[in-house]
Amino acid sequence: MVEAENITKTYGDRVIVNDFSTRVLRGDRIGIVGPNGAGKTTLIKMLTGLLEPDSGKIKLGSALELAMLDQGRAKLLPETRLKDALTGGGSDTIHINGEARHVVGYMKDFLFTPEQANTPIGKLSGGERARVALARALSLPSNFPVLDEPTNDLDLETLDLLEEMVSDYAGTAIVVSHDRDFLDRVATSVIIAEGEGMWTEYAGGYSDMVIQRGEGVNARAAITKAHRAGKTALAQTTAATAKRKLSFKEKHALETLPKDIEKLEAEIKTLNAAPADGSLYAKDPASFAAKSKALAAAETKRAAAEEQWLELELLREEIEG
Template sequence: MNYLSAENLTKTYGDRTLFRNVNFGINRGDKVAIVGANGSGKTTLLSVLAGALPPDDGLVSVRKDISVGYLDQQPALNEALSVMEEVLSGESVQLEAVRAYEKALNSGDAVALERAMAQMEKLEAWDYESQLRQMLGELGIHDVDQSVSTLSGGQRKRVALARVLIQNPDLLILDEPTNHLDLEAIEYLEGYLNTNNGTLLMVSHDRYFLDAVCNQIVELDGGQLYSYKGNYAYFLEKKAERQEMQAAELEKDRNLFRRELEWMRRQPKARGTKAKYREDAFGELQEKVSGKGKGGELELNLRTARLGSKILEVENLSKRYGEKVLLDHFTYTFKRLDRVGLIGKNGMGKTTLLEMITGQTRPDSGKIATGGTVRFGYYTQSEISIPENQRVIDVVQDVAEVMKLASGETVTASQLLHHFLFDRQKQYDYVAKLSGGEKRRLQLLLVLVQNPNFLILDEPTNDLDITTLNVLEEFLLNFPGCILIVTHDRYFMDRLVDHVFVLEGEGKVRDYPGNYTDYREWRDKQPRVTKVQPSAPNAGRSTNQNAAPVVTQAKAPEVKKRLSFKEQREYETLETEIAELEQRKAELTELLNTGGHHEQLTAWANEIGQLDALITTKSDRWLELAEYA
């Protein structure tokens, strides 16, 4: 069954055509990923297919009886709502029933309340709130009452993702869904999409994610689409075959072009009309061979400064914010050619540790001693401030007009930009015209041309295309200095690191020998702790078979936490408070069963709803504290 089809799509920005006359279709059950180089138009194509952006020409058709959920790269959220309210604002019949039920509770309209409860029963929507809480927790959002206006950019993306997922649409369209997720959240999303029977269309650069989730890869290359039935590994194999065939065909075209060029040069200026067809064919051939095979190769073999015997010593480093301990007496001495991956949930302090090492943040205690020959190259998550009205080549020349390679040769700023896949036309574009991925690629270049010998990379894979990632990996494998990496790209980390620092919480850091997959395999062999979910209101009702599936992954045991005095007092009083609330709820339920006048019934029903919410909230907190009591 065809869900979406596109015919003869064309989209142009200024004098640049992103794609022309492309056709595309997706059927029920397909899980399709669009891949391609930065600036090739992947996000634009996805926006056109999702109906968020009109094409210049062509038509997109979506089956009328299906629902579509779309996650933009920069989703718009309502600043006035809480996290839970924002997630509930999505579109689905179950969510609409939940909203109608809450509205009826607040209005005191007994008739509307009865009708809303019947609809909730019919749609089996009673478990939606508990599903939402669990999904948000897996994605790293635990305070559901927090205002959207206080969220960071990454938190906003995760809330928007939960809002789309809980709708359980027939067709799910996601633009870079793994950006801003930590490794555990990515694995949760991977499991969710694998167990969901819906249809998926997405853009992603996460190679493990693509390989695990997708059954079809579509590449946008040179304004055209190339489709491959299979996962990412199959795509790589078939793409290599296509490129070999194209290379052979291009060589034939070039040989023919040379012969035709000689013929054109031999002809007198007043050629007869009989050769007009040959002139036209020559023009087509010239267009065919020009512009092909000219893509720059990202050969990052810049010279690095020599490292001395003393590199970096971290001794008894501690850092906390309020009651949250990020580091507790962390000690490590970096050695020559150390390649370390930094792992931990969002908010555990990965970026804070990097900022302390580079001197941007002061520790609470402990010391950091840096060797005299160390030159840090720090690639941060946030984009560096580059004037939008400055040309790309001027940005690089402001740092260095000529750079030395490891071989001793020199390259100009223009040559280096070409290696970074900026052709001559792109080099003279203003920064404002660059795509997100192109800006990140320029930022990476500016870090590397400063001749560092200790690279600190904080999420370097965000917004970089797969081609850039592959060659960046090759450069880093041969980098003659130290590397410290924070990344959610498991493939990238597996290729580059030889041990990992795992931030386990409460300031504890585990130094595990091996890459991320090695650590994960070890972690999965440890005794598992099953998470107990609190009972939701109306938990005795039947489960919605059509609701979005929620995947629960067992977590490795964390270091035993001890409750503070304040938390211990809270834990002791919660049990009594919950019992009192349950008792009051039982009394009200009995009153409802005995009957009464209209206003009393409405008031009792309204109070029961409020009690249910309180019981759930306090039960969640009691279970959280009980793990450490």
Template sequence: MNYVSAENLTKSYGIKVLFENISFHINEGDKIAIVAKNGSGKSTLLKILMGKEIADSGTVMINKDIQVVLFDQEIDFNPDLTIDEFMMALDSAPILALKNYHQSLYSTDHDFIEKALAGMEAHKAWDLENEMKQILSQLKITDLDAKMGTLSGGQIKRVALAKLLTETRAEHRHTLLIMDEPTNHLDVEMVEWLENYLNKAKITLLLVTHDRYFLDSVCDMIWEMEDKNLYVHNGSYATYLENKMIREDNLNATIDKANNLYRKELEWMRRQPKARTTKSKSRIDAFYETEKVAKTDTSKQGLELDFEMKRLGNKILELKHIDKSFGNKVLLKDFSYSFQRGEKVGIVGKNGAGKSTLLNIIQGFEKADHGEIETGETIHFGYFSQKGLTYKEDERVIDFIKEVAEYYPLANGKSLSASQFLRLFLFDDQTQYSPIAKLSGGEKRRLHLMYILYQNPNFLIFDEPTNDLDLPTLTVLENFLQQFQGSLIIVSHDRYFMDRIVDHILAFEGDGKIKDFTGNFSEYREAKSKQDSPEKPVVQKTEPLKDVSPAISSPSAVKKKKLSFKEQRELETIEKEMPELEEQRKKILDQLNNESDYEKISKLSDDLEKISEKLEDYEMRWLELQEILGEG
């Protein structure tokens, strides 16, 4: 069933063309993610689909039998309503049936009671209330009598998300669910629950997100908005990266070392979402080394920064026996930690656990109840908080940055101008000379980030830096931070970002307890999962010891005993066919690099995907068989 069809849409603001003559279709069951730089028109396109904006030209046809529901960054609500009243303020037949049923519980009017029961049956509303409570519980909303006006911004967003999911569940009509950055203000447990919920739900979804693990888990199609065009990629995030690479290779007509690394990254990325936690550390390390190339437009990248960071002394930052409580809630209890030069620390934990409080104590914005903080004399903090950018209404982007300095110093004695630094962070010349007030929300966030980095701090503190940043900006930021020689603290729920950047985790586990873990975020989560759900000990039968001859104890002899005849034949087949498949794959890549016909590119891309999938299956099976051999 077709939900939406758009033909030749064009939209401009003044002289800036967001997109031009783009066409697309949304069919029932599609789960689509939009990937684009902030300011490319993502939000405008969503508003056009919602009927809140009108395209300059082109047509949008929305099936009259569907409803379009939007989860937006801006939440409209009456502050005097309780959470329960806000949740029940839905104009849908199942919700109305549920409200009538609640009223009938206190009524003596038999006719009203019968009608209420009939309404519950007719609209299949019996399970709705229970599901609504489960959704609220998963999103950590428990006090349904609390007034909306008393909630924090993150709580309001979670309540609005719960309402939206309930509405989608309550309506038995066909629904197109549009979600703009739904994972902002959600902790990791909530994000993983939402992933699972959207995967299981029979819905049609159009999603804007910067969370790459979430995107890959939920969506099976990606729309890429770039240079006024819209490119449709069927498949995973890896498929999008691969198609983007092919397009850029054909446009540039050159293949250099970066492209080769790019292809290796894409090949690895195809396997990453399926078995992320089982990958060897060497593979993960290799991925993070090459991934920065994978998402970079090599035709546009012309700068690699070698920073001249402000000098760090011997003493960086030391916390000694820090305590902090608010009333009966203990956030920090006898916490001590000494930050080292070049250390990249990730801070994780549930919302309200005290992560932001620790950042404030480190910088002197709040005082600890007890304990001592020693900060090195040479330390210059750069703090990127969740607060917005402060600027003059008519101030231009380039002038705002030049207030810090005209040039950014490089280690080789050279420097970057303010304009060059802006360009590195995806501000083109036209945007640089535009008033800040005319930037999109995401562009202002990007400018705020760049403003912090341009001050050349030697100790960076980031509090949820990925919220509202687009994927291209995140790529630039990740590349910057990987080269950064100073110390770094990141508070973030973005699993992909944390995995790429940090090498050490401080985990707030509640009641003032902070776990010190060496490794990245996924490794911490895996270790914690094993700790929370320890495997039951395997009880083995005790057998008398037997003499083992040298021949039987040799590795080859054990292997022969461990693999069945069928498994041995399977291993031989895999080892024979894998090189042949690799050769086929190489030939297809060579053809793609020299092909300009779109239909042929599409056919070759399909062939490449099939061969890559078969290679992946072979590799995983080969590893399983090797594990069996190793157990011997």
């Protein structure tokens, strides 16, 4: 489906992707993992032909039909009715995998009630809007869904649903996610940011990736050979992790972060319930703005906490083998 050969991308003096090669075969479901700003979105844009690499080659299969669920979530006008957002308007029929379906049935797959068909998008909660975006992306005629952090702001039920859909999905997919369980269940290989623009692909899900990284010498020797340029950074981390232990602070953070994340999730849920009601904006713009600001702050904090947890967890597994 995709062949990337020695692709490189630099922004200013930051190397985002340094000499990366991979092949995406039919049926592969690739997970992409890495800290904020590592270049996950940039990498998938290149792998899908939306962005040119500075050097190296990308070859795309001729029958490739992309469906991109992007991080920004395609903007929907708030007054668009739910069913029109899904069908494009004008009809109650939607074509899924070449099969005509009634939009209400499809809505049900995404946990919406028939009564919500005429609800304007602007009145839906944040989680519901994320579900609409997902329903739209998966309804496009595509043999290659590319989902950039689809698990952010999904409730547990939707997450289960997404997991089921992606793992039952026979086609090829790329999913950017921090959600370890999700990747364990759906990914056939994981590409992780190793820092300094180095990306490495491991077979299997997230846990398999952690085990292979932990294997150390052999896995790392292969990586080092492949990326001589990035050698120093990797050698330094390997040497450093081989010797070190988790500090008291790090251990404490590993224990407390999941609870912090849960709290932030609850806070986000509460805040989401408010701005979704468009009437608040008309009645009290100041309070609406304050809530939106609080929501953005909570989301940033949650992302940072998830990130930190992921890094510590990787470190822990690497140390404990």
